[in-house]
Amino acid sequence: MSKSIAIQAIRGAHKIVARAEKELAQALKDKGAGIKVEFPDTAYYLPVSYGMLGMKIETLGGLKELLEEAKSLLPPVPDENINLPYLGHTLDAGMSALFADEIIEVIKYTQHPLPYLPEPDPKNGHLWLGAANDVILRERGIEFVDGTAPGFAACVGACPTNEIAVKIARELQEKNLYVFLAAGTDGKSMARQLYEEGIELGWTTRLVPFGDDVTACIHALGFATKAALSFGGAKPGDYKKILEYNKERIFAFILAFGHVDDEKFAQAAGAINFGFPTIADTDIGRILPTGICTYEHVVSPVEHKNIVSRSIEVRGLKISVSEVPVPVPYGPAFQGERVRKEDMYVEMAGQASPGFEFLTSKGLDEVEDGKIEIFGPEIDDIQEGTQLPLAIWAEVAGRNMQPDFEPILERQFHDFINAAHGLFHVGQRDINWLRISKEAKNAGFKFKHLGVILHAALHNEYGKIFDKIQIRIYTNEKDVLNLIEKARKTYRERDARLADMTDESVDTFYSCALCQSFAPNHICIITPERSGLCGAYNWLDGKAAYEMNAAGPNQPVKKGTEIDIVKGQWQNVNEFVYHNSHKTLEVFNAYSIIEYPMTSCGCFECISCVLPSTNGIMTVYREYNGMTPVGMKFSTLAGTVGGGLQTPGFIGHSKHYIGSRKFVSAEGGAKRIVWMNRNLKEEIREILEKVGKQEGIESFFDMIADESVATTEEEVLDYISKINHPAISMPPLF
Numbered sequence: 001m002s003k004s005i006a007i008q009a010i011r012g013a014h015k016i017v018a019r020a021e022k023e024l025a026q027a028l029k030d031k032g033a034g035i036k037v038e039f040p041d042t043a044y045y046l047p048v049s050y051g052m053l054g055m056k057i058e059t060l061g062g063l064k065e066l067l068e069e070a071k072s073l074l075p076p077v078p079d080e081n082i083n084l085p086y087l088g089h090t091l092d093a094g095m096s097a098l099f100a101d102e103i104i105e106v107i108k109y110t111q112h113p114l115p116y117l118p119e120p121d122p123k124n125g126h127l128w129l130g131a132a133n134d135v136i137l138r139e140r141g142i143e144f145v146d147g148t149a150p151g152f153a154a155c156v157g158a159c160p161t162n163e164i165a166v167k168i169a170r171e172l173q174e175k176n177l178y179v180f181l182a183a184g185t186d187g188k189s190m191a192r193q194l195y196e197e198g199i200e201l202g203w204t205t206r207l208v209p210f211g212d213d214v215t216a217c218i219h220a221l222g223f224a225t226k227a228a229l230s231f232g233g234a235k236p237g238d239y240k241k242i243l244e245y246n247k248e249r250i251f252a253f254i255l256a257f258g259h260v261d262d263e264k265f266a267q268a269a270g271a272i273n274f275g276f277p278t279i280a281d282t283d284i285g286r287i288l289p290t291g292i293c294t295y296e297h298v299v300s301p302v303e304h305k306n307i308v309s310r311s312i313e314v315r316g317l318k319i320s321v322s323e324v325p326v327p328v329p330y331g332p333a334f335q336g337e338r339v340r341k342e343d344m345y346v347e348m349a350g351q352a353s354p355g356f357e358f359l360t361s362k363g364l365d366e367v368e369d370g371k372i373e374i375f376g377p378e379i380d381d382i383q384e385g386t387q388l389p390l391a392i393w394a395e396v397a398g399r400n401m402q403p404d405f406e407p408i409l410e411r412q413f414h415d416f417i418n419a420a421h422g423l424f425h426v427g428q429r430d431i432n433w434l435r436i437s438k439e440a441k442n443a444g445f446k447f448k449h450l451g452v453i454l455h456a457a458l459h460n461e462y463g464k465i466f467d468k469i470q471i472r473i474y475t476n477e478k479d480v481l482n483l484i485e486k487a488r489k490t491y492r493e494r495d496a497r498l499a500d501m502t503d504e505s506v507d508t509f510y511s512c513a514l515c516q517s518f519a520p521n522h523i524c525i526i527t528p529e530r531s532g533l534c535g536a537y538n539w540l541d542g543k544a545a546y547e548m549n550a551a552g553p554n555q556p557v558k559k560g561t562e563i564d565i566v567k568g569q570w571q572n573v574n575e576f577v578y579h580n581s582h583k584t585l586e587v588f589n590a591y592s593i594i595e596y597p598m599t600s601c602g603c604f605e606c607i608s609c610v611l612p613s614t615n616g617i618m619t620v621y622r623e624y625n626g627m628t629p630v631g632m633k634f635s636t637l638a639g640t641v642g643g644g645l646q647t648p649g650f651i652g653h654s655k656h657y658i659g660s661r662k663f664v665s666a667e668g669g670a671k672r673i674v675w676m677n678r679n680l681k682e683e684i685r686e687i688l689e690k691v692g693k694q695e696g697i698e699s700f701f702d703m704i705a706d707e708s709v710a711t712t713e714e715e716v717l718d719y720i721s722k723i724n725h726p727a728i729s730m731p732p733l734f
């Protein structure tokens, strides 16, 4: 707790209470105790004293009791030389100042002419609106309840220039926040600065000029109190519930611009009672977390360019973007849509060009929320039919963000991008593939909108987890190739986290239904030893995703009674798969390629299938373009196996699964592999050599045929027969 802040806030409260006492005495003298006092058209009396104390003040005389309450809360101004715990006193001083504010402000309503325009918006040069009536409360307050408006920024003072005032106001509006404007600095106020720049003010535009007096700050807290009484179920006098409601539900904060005098410090102290922190552009000291506000209580000095994002972070405000602002229709209905070659304007990544998608976390001060950068050509710079590389690199920051959540957020790119009409996205990690239709291009869709989609959709779905996201989109090959290895290193580290876990060591697996937008009956069962077939989700990711969103696509599946431990079949898993495959699959074996294997969606990294005459299986990676020994290229195979089908003899799976103890273990495991495309084989050389060592097979790696020695089943059989591949002497597959 900063001693200087406490001293100034308490001193300020004394000054405001003294002013209230003086003005009340004058009003009583001039008008008499019986004269009616009220804010316009409200059933909430003077809302702060009604809410906090249950007082129903209706006359000037009634204000005397409130004044006494304000005085009784006033702590002594601390001695400069004595150190005490100040927070309690500062909070009392703040509340005392708010009561005094209310007295001063309501007396204004007995004056002629009325200094305020009791309407929703300024008119005919009347700028100041004063207290909100109950019609405004009902219309606007509901937005705080349904999340349309997450909260408000109460701006006090004036910015150094009108330009800065406009920029900050616009930034706050973009975050859907209400901007409450009160008090000035040296005769200038932010409201007037906006007015001078021709900005439309009022409740309609969410830029609400309450008044130029420091006591007009009370109208922001009065509104907050009325919201708690009206929408939060708080009863008058139940100050605890009102303050808690505001702390938990109304994401508000004070922005102090310019010199902060004692009276403004007192307002800040009053706001802290509500859980509303103060962020200032000048150096007014700091109050770090102490339990009243969610995080820090006073933060300063903060540069104007950072003040909105810093305030959002300090208040713990979760941004949601009500609509995804892209020039094409957007919604889940478009997720299953495909873009055919003849309708396509541009194709990115996939088999033709390199690409990847990556999300990582950074420090809060390293991420600028909503920043989207393009490196390489934009869609307008290219011809129809162009094939381009594509890397999407997202950086998120948030106090609740954990590295375990990174792959889960990253895997959402697929669904979120697909929800845009005219976009067709497949894959993840370094096997992403995107098509953008001519129709989307003609509607004005740009590559930067990929970032816009991710910013909005991730905030909306996962805003509780992170606070800020910035996105870089690379469409030039040099950058994509430079960065892809960094991403791959992280993919490998993510995969390695599960190294020591086994399927036997857990009683719960996790499901994944993310790909049901394309393959409605597909369901992945993710076990410690079998990752999701896209390779992007392992068991830990499924667990973390469930913790993040208990109603989401990743659900815990208790194994239940064991039916066949060799094939990997459990009663509860069967039941879960049955219900979640829309009753199309009754039996599911986790470790078999022949009998009731897992369904395949379309996102698999690899396909393995039986080559009957060899008594073995072949495995092909999705980036291999050539013919395979089963007589189909990867694309044809994918069409045969994918779409949520259970196809005996064929499975889609991740690369990582090949190194698992449970890889087709019902049929003898990885030593059944008789053919693999060369690149994949080289990439997982270590894994294959390890399999050979574990099985006591010398040179197992070399025993696996690839396209350099065999492209037909006969050639594979010929090759493995000569070198006595272990598959030849294994029990028959059928």
Ligand code: SF4
Pocket (backbone or CB within 6 Å): 411, 512, 513, 514, 515, 516, 523, 524, 531, 532, 533, 534, 535, 536, 537, 601, 603, 604
């Ligand atoms: S392939 Fe499986 S694990 Fe991966 S996103 Fe699709 S359903 Fe989830």
